[in-house]
Every structure is written in structure tokens, then in C-alpha cells.
Amino acid sequence: MQSSGSNGPNGRLAAGAVRPRRLRRGAAMRRLVRETRLSADQLLYPMFVVPGEGVETEIASLPGQVHRSVDRVAAAAREVAAAGVPGVLLFGRAADKSPDGQEASAPDGATQRAAAVIKAAAPELLVCTDVCLCAYTDHGHCGVLNGGEVDNDASVARIVDTALSHARAGADVVAPSDMMDGRVGAIRAALDAEGFGSTAIMAYAAKYASAFYGPFRDAVDSAPAFGDRRGYQMDPANVREAVREAALDIAEGADIVMVKPALTYLDVVAQVRAACDAPLAAYLVSGEYAAIEAAAARGWLDRRAAALEALTAVARAGADVIITYWAPQAAGWLREDASR
Numbered sequence: 001m002q003s004s005g006s007n008g009p010n011g012r013l014a015a016g017a018v019r020p021r022r023l024r025r026g027a028a029m030r031r032l033v034r035e036t037r038l039s040a041d042q043l044l045y046p047m048f049v050v051p052g053e054g055v056e057t058e059i060a061s062l063p064g065q066v067h068r069s070v071d072r073v074a075a076a077a078r079e080v081a082a083a084g085v086p087g088v089l090l091f092g093r094a095a096d097k098s099p100d101g102q103e104a105s106a107p108d109g110a111t112q113r114a115a116a117v118i119k120a121a122a123p124e125l126l127v128c129t130d131v132c133l134c135a136y137t138d139h140g141h142c143g144v145l146n147g148g149e150v151d152n153d154a155s156v157a158r159i160v161d162t163a164l165s166h167a168r169a170g171a172d173v174v175a176p177s178d179m180m181d182g183r184v185g186a187i188r189a190a191l192d193a194e195g196f197g198s199t200a201i202m203a204y205a206a207k208y209a210s211a212f213y214g215p216f217r218d219a220v221d222s223a224p225a226f227g228d229r230r231g232y233q234m235d236p237a238n239v240r241e242a243v244r245e246a247a248l249d250i251a252e253g254a255d256i257v258m259v260k261p262a263l264t265y266l267d268v269v270a271q272v273r274a275a276c277d278a279p280l281a282a283y284l285v286s287g288e289y290a291a292i293e294a295a296a297a298r299g300w301l302d303r304r305a306a307a308l309e310a311l312t313a314v315a316r317a318g319a320d321v322i323i324t325y326w327a328p329q330a331a332g333w334l335r336e337d338a339s340r
């Protein structure tokens, strides 16, 4: 081995020659060698649309997030676009719940009308839609029931109808979040057959049965009336299964795969990233957001620093796309940081 000037005896560097702190001196140096560059380009903003008119009310369990009726959606969408966020993910709420969640696929449902309004108001903004039945079924499960159990294939048929109704309304991306088997392939086939070959699918590929969805279920009133979602959502203890789910969804035609939640599943994000080459999204869910917001409201955490650190962690783990309730705000923070 060639010994260089700073090498000590035995060809080893002299004590103190390697000083990682050199690269931490000053903001310019840290910027130069930073490994993960969080950008507004990778954020998607979830928005909640509700039936009715003139509604714009804060969601108690999701501070800073609101329920909006369709007439209030255009202005909000323009603000999101102006903040530099590339897209929104729409969640609807039912006016009338039913056993098979009929309203989920209604052409005049809140999600469908909002999608059309946003495409007209801010055409450059990507409209992604959550495709699920849980906010529309009277029992709160993500599919239809048969003998007290969620019937996979009957549910897939309803989920396909729902995805189609979103595509017809102008959605750029449909995002099935139900975790039924085979739904990605079925949605792809139906979209293609109806001439929606350009509509993309972002599959909630590894969606865990997580306690961190609590605030969201209040927001869309979708807590299951009996039992839980462990028969279709993933066991939090599993990670190989997540890689398998993502590979299956890609094989069925998913354009983007998602891991959800994000913060409590960073290892899953990293492993799916390593195993699959499709773009990977991670969803920093309601409970993860609300926990940080609640601590910040008590002065226990610095809100902005904690939020940006959390988002950076998700990007560092390997997510290309981050779905976050902080999206427009984080875009503003990142812009400020860049000009500092």
C-alpha cells in the first residue's frame, strides 16, 4: 500500500487525520455534501372533500387540515399548485352510506366532482384519488361483506367501478387503498378497456393494519363498525411480505407502489426500494402527523424542524414520493431554506 503524507506507521492514518467534522463546518459545506435532498417536487397533498356547500371546517383530529365542499376546492387547489406541490390525493366522504358503498363510484360523488373542478382550475396539478369503499360502506370496511367477511372478489368489482368513475372525472392517478388481492390488475384491465390507458395506478402495495390511521378515520368517518382490518391490511410485524406485495402489484401493472405508514415503517421503505425499480411512495399518515402536531402545540417539539426531519427521514429511507399533510407548508419551508 502506498503511504500518503498523512499516513502514520503501518500505512494507517495518523490519529486525528480523519475528521468527519470538517464536512460539517458551516452551512455551505453541509449543503455541498448532503446526501438526501428533500424537494417540493416529491410531495403529494391529501385533501378531504365532503358533500354539501360552503363547507370549509378544520378537522379536529388533524389540526391544520380541513373538510371542504366541492365549491371550495378550486381555490385550495390553486394554492397547492402555487406552493409548488405537484399534486393532490383526494379523499371523499359519503352523503349516504350503504352496504356496498354505492356512492363511492357515483359520477356526482364528492371525489368525482372535485377531480373535475381541480383539473379545470389548476390543470398542471396532478389529481390522484384514493380508491376505497370504507368511507362509503355503512359497516366501514374497505370492501363488501358476505357472511360477515370481506369478500375479496366482490369487493374488487366495486373498487374497479370506483376507479373507473374517478378516471372518467379526470383523475390522472387512481390509488387503490383497499388491499384486496388482484385489484391492481383488474383496475388496469378496466381502465385500458375504457380508453383510459394513460391513467396511472399508484397502488397502496404495503398498507399495514396500523393504529396510526386513527385521526383519519375520524376525518372520513370510516372506522369499522365491527372487527378490524387485519384480514386485509398487513401485519405490522412483516417486511418480506411487503416486498412480495409490491412485486405483485408491479406485475399487475402498478405504475407507483406505496408503503404506508411511512415513519414507523422506514425499514420497509428501504427494503421495497432495494427490491423494486418502480417509483416508490410513502405515506406519512394522520397519526404520525397528528402526534408531531400535538407535541408542537404543547411546545414540546419544534414543529417545522420536526416535520422537515421526519420528511427527510422518509426520503432518506428511499421514498421518491412522500404523501404528507405538511406538503404546501413544507414546500414553503424548503423554499425559505434554499434562499437562506
Ligand code: PBG
Pocket (backbone or CB within 6 Å): 130, 132, 134, 142, 177, 178, 212, 213, 214, 215, 216, 217, 222, 284, 285, 286, 287
Ligand atoms: C382508506 C384509507 C385510510 C388511509 C388512507 N386511505 C384509512 C384506513 O385504512 O383505515 C389512512 C390515511 C391516514 O391515516 O393519513 N382505506
